[in-house]
Amino acid sequence: MEVAQKTWDPQRAAFVKGGGTVWDGMAYDPELNLLYVGTGNGAPYDQRKRSPAGGDNLYLSSILAINPDTGRLVWHYQTTPGDIWDFTAVQKMIQADLVINGRQRKVLMQAPKNGFFYVLDRATGELLSAKNYSYVNWASHVDMKTGRPAVTKQGDYYTGPKLLYPSWSGAHSWQPMAFNPKTNLVYIPVIDIPNFWVDMPNSGGKLKFVNGFFTTAGITPDGAFDAKTLKPLFGTLPDLKQIKAPRPGALVREVLRAWDPVKQKVVWEQETSNGYRSYDGGVLTTAGNLVFQGRGDGDFVVYAADTGKQLKRINTGSTIMAAPMTYSVNGTQYVAVQTGYGGTAIVTPISPKSAAATRVNENRILVFKLDGDEVPKPPLRNDEPFPSPPKSDATPEQIKSGEIKFNQHCAQCHVFSPNVTPDLRRISEGVHQNFKEIVLRGQRAFMGMGRFDDVLTENDADEIHAYLISEQANAYNLEHKQEEKLKQRASKH
Ligand code: HEC
Structure with a gap:
């Protein structure tokens, strides 16, 4: 399909x-x-x-x-x-x-x-x-x-x-x-x-x-x-x-x-x-x-x-x-x-x-209905920590260009926060490896993530990927810094 x-x-x-x-x-x-x-x-x-x-x-x-x-x-x-x-x-x-x-x-x-x-x-x-x-x-x-x-x-x-x-x-x-x-x-x-x-x-x-x-x-x-x-x-x-x-x-x-x-x-x-x-x-x-x-x-x-x-x-x-x-x-x-x-x-x-x-x-x-039972509530959210980003040798220009293309083609559905669609700063090793299969060739089309090869080239997808890796690195580093601070504070007491 x-x-x-x-x-x-x-x-x-x-x-x-x-x-x-x-x-x-x-x-x-x-x-x-x-x-x-x-x-x-x-x-x-x-x-x-x-x-x-x-x-x-x-x-x-x-x-x-x-x-x-x-x-x-x-x-x-x-x-x-x-x-x-x-x-x-x-x-x-x-x-x-x-x-x-x-x-x-x-x-x-x-x-x-x-x-x-x-x-x-x-x-x-x-x-x-x-x-x-x-x-x-x-x-x-x-x-x-x-x-x-x-x-x-x-x-x-x-x-x-x-x-x-x-x-x-x-x-x-x-x-x-x-x-x-x-x-x-x-x-x-x-x-x-x-x-x-x-x-x-x-x-x-x-x-x-x-x-x-x-x-x-x-x-x-x-x-x-x-x-x-x-x-x-x-x-x-x-x-x-x-x-x-x-x-x-x-x-x-x-x-x-x-x-x-x-x-x-x-x-x-x-x-x-x-x-x-x-x-x-x-x-x-x-x-x-x-x-x-x-x-x-x-x-x-x-x-x-x-x-x-x-x-x-x-x-x-x-x-x-x-x-x-x-x-x-x-x-x-x-x-x-x-x-x-x-x-x-x-x-x-x-x-x-x-x-x-x-x-x-x-x-x-x-x-x-009248006199019905209590409404069962869904479990509390428990967001996993950011996975460590893969290595990237992208240039700042490629990352910048990827950001623009991300805003044009992806930002309507993907935001950098918890939401219905995946936060693309949290993608796993496996998804990184399959990035172009998913984005260009519709590997997840059955899940609602369509293919973009009618509007994006291989190079476009690489640049978007480079931008996402850089955002993932920023989020990962920030989370780790915060964790280090908490640890240091705890060891002082
Ligand atoms: C019309 C909405 C929509 C747009 C636009 C869109 N996506 Fe998605 N995307 C989805 C949905 C829905 C999923 C979840 C599919 C699933 O559950 O596996 C998804 C999943 C993904 C995944 C897999 C994430 C994971 O952790 O499993 C990647 C990678 C991805 N999208 C990249 C992109 C990129 C790059 C663009 C822009 C070129 C883009 N998406 C544009 C809806 C969209």
């Missing part, structure tokens, strides 16, 4: 000149016989490269209503014309019957990445409301006459690095939101975090540009918004006035929000993270006035759907990213949820507060 491997390559993407991928759930109304499809962001992000003449770039970041018999477009609504912020409109759409201004409407609701909650008439595509459900600063509001967002000066990062809310992870992404027809509320897992958007080549060399990465980058900060904390990111003390200070309060939050789609306001909210990116899961709501959500820290939490009161909190020891589901067998109702850390989270190191940082990341299906 051969697994086709396509890697993200900015140069290739520049040729694609598009984007608009449909990567989340669609919706279908059998009565109206309409299929609703949400489309993705522009790619590459830089519209000047993608579409030098500018324009709205229809049908990127749009909701399309299609007649499935003919394939013809019946109506469309574009949430983010001329997208440059990775603001997809693929997020799952919910159909409901709502009374708006005294009129019963068949609506379609979406909370796309751009931070505005859209209520559309799903027969005609008429925009009924578009209010921000999360903090946004890239646009001030949506003009109800034109349906277009009013982009702010802050939203224009071509003039200099800007801190923008929401981030490219969206104020809401694939984690399913849920609508409860009894409370008439939508429960949204909100990702209230910003990005520094930077036009890399024009950043005046001020920003630490990782060669091989995107030329237009959105970098998610954590920690504090002050020049000193941000220095490592920018390479020098950044000019905060130009980036602009964010809203007061924590920079990075995740919250579960109960949103009233008619009154367009938050009815209750629960903070689910404490100032870090927790990768919380999707939401389930039931007729019994309950809302269920799993979290990055391993807690499975049950709330009252009308008030948001926390009713139950069960620690599972596993990161939960998926949405729960419910079913009943012989009169007993069960709630099931899949656990495990992964997805796009693997491009960054695991947060120390995540369950996956302390316990083995086991992919499990947990099933709950």
Whole structure:
């Protein structure tokens, strides 16, 4: 079996000149016989490269209503014309019957990445409301006459690095939101975090540009918004006035929000993270006035759907990213949820507060019922020490070149920290020997590590290998130094 491997390559993407991928759930109304499809962001992000003449770039970041018999477009609504912020409109759409201004409407609701909650008439595509459900600063509001967002000066990062809310992870992404027809509320897992958007080549060399990465980058900060904390990111003390200070309060939050789609306001909210990116899961709501959500820290939490009161909190020891589901067998109702850390989270190191940082990341299906047993927890992580690196006679130039190629082809999946995919500073003697078989000829393709011989030469693979050996040596030496220090300290006492 051969697994086709396509890697993200900015140069290739520049040729694609598009984007608009449909990567989340669609919706279908059998009565109206309409299929609703949400489309993705522009790619590459830089519209000047993608579409030098500018324009709205229809049908990127749009909701399309299609007649499935003919394939013809019946109506469309574009949430983010001329997208440059990775603001997809693929997020799952919910159909409901709502009374708006005294009129019963068949609506379609979406909370796309751009931070505005859209209520559309799903027969005609008429925009009924578009209010921000999360903090946004890239646009001030949506003009109800034109349906277009009013982009702010802050939203224009071509003039200099800007801190923008929401981030490219969206104020809401694939984690399913849920609508409860009894409370008439939508429960949204909100990702209230910003990005520094930077036009890399024009950043005046001020920003630490990782060669091989995107030329237009959105970098998610954590920690504090002050020049000193941000220095490592920018390479020098950044000019905060130009980036602009964010809203007061924590920079990075995740919250579960109960949103009233008619009154367009938050009815209750629960903070689910404490100032870090927790990768919380999707939401389930039931007729019994309950809302269920799993979290990055391993807690499975049950709330009252009308008030948001926390009713139950069960620690599972596993990161939960998926949405729960419910079913009943012989009169007993069960709630099931899949656990495990992964997805796009693997491009960054695991947060120390995540369950996956302390316990083995086991992919499990947990099933709950009233008066069920304790949840068994996975064992604690026990990371082996770094293996000693093999000898290498690579030159500093080869190592540097390998670093760039690593960033281009490997860093989307492999980070230098514990994660779902192997930390390549920890590879064994055997893997070192088989490095090119694995990387170029697909020896591990059946495990998800595809072959790269369509984009890398033997020499490229050697340079990447040289870079990894040098990183392994650094980590190994650091660990040994620390161990020596501990030993010396122990012998003194
Ligand atoms: C699309 C994701 C993805 C990309 C991109 C990727 N890898 Fe992997 N890689 C994996 C996965 C998944 C595994 C684990 C396979 C397994 O369990 O053996 C893996 C395993 C490996 C291993 C074996 C590690 C070990 O200790 O067993 C090596 C070596 C490796 N990758 C090198 C690379 C290099 C070099 C690149 C860039 C040219 C790269 N990978 C790009 C997903 C990826």
